[in-house]
Amino acid sequence: MVNNINIFLVIGLIGQGFFSTRFIVQWIASEKAKKSIIPFSFWIFSLLGSVFLLAYAIYRRDIVFILGQGPNVLIYSRNIYLIKKKKK
Template sequence: MLIQLAKDLPDYFYDVFVTRFDFWLVFGIVAQLVFGSRFILQWIASERAGRSVIPLSFWFLSIAGGIMTLVYGFVRREPVIIIGQGLSTGIYLRNLALIFRNRRAAETKAG
């Protein structure tokens, strides 16, 4: 079983990354890179602050990567991606709305 799997693995990767190579595959990979970069950004910000921090740009990268991945899911007709990114992007937008609402309230109290 394992020997057969090892023999089939190169064919699998060839099919996934070479045979199916097109614009949308590149778009999907870029979408994942944008989406994943938010964790690197969050880690750097936390290390600099010496505590766990979620910078505002984390949410903007979440939305950008989420929307890009959602588009990819629609083009590729992937229901798991469509459902996951559709719900997640809504949550990211809500977080931004809460952040901006709290900032406005703080500015009103201060000014």
């Protein structure tokens, strides 16, 4: 049980790291462009963060956290799909 707790704590922390990094990436891109923009990497970090945080929430059996992150995985995946589709 201790190993599972440590593994899922790391998964949760990684997810939070990805989720937080997306804002840093967006801020840097906007500063460089001198206007507010959302780079593709924002959506990648959003998706990674949500997947990891959802896994952690499921492990913790936290329904509030699950309901908060679950739809985000679909939304971020759809945004990535739409961006990739437009580039083709």
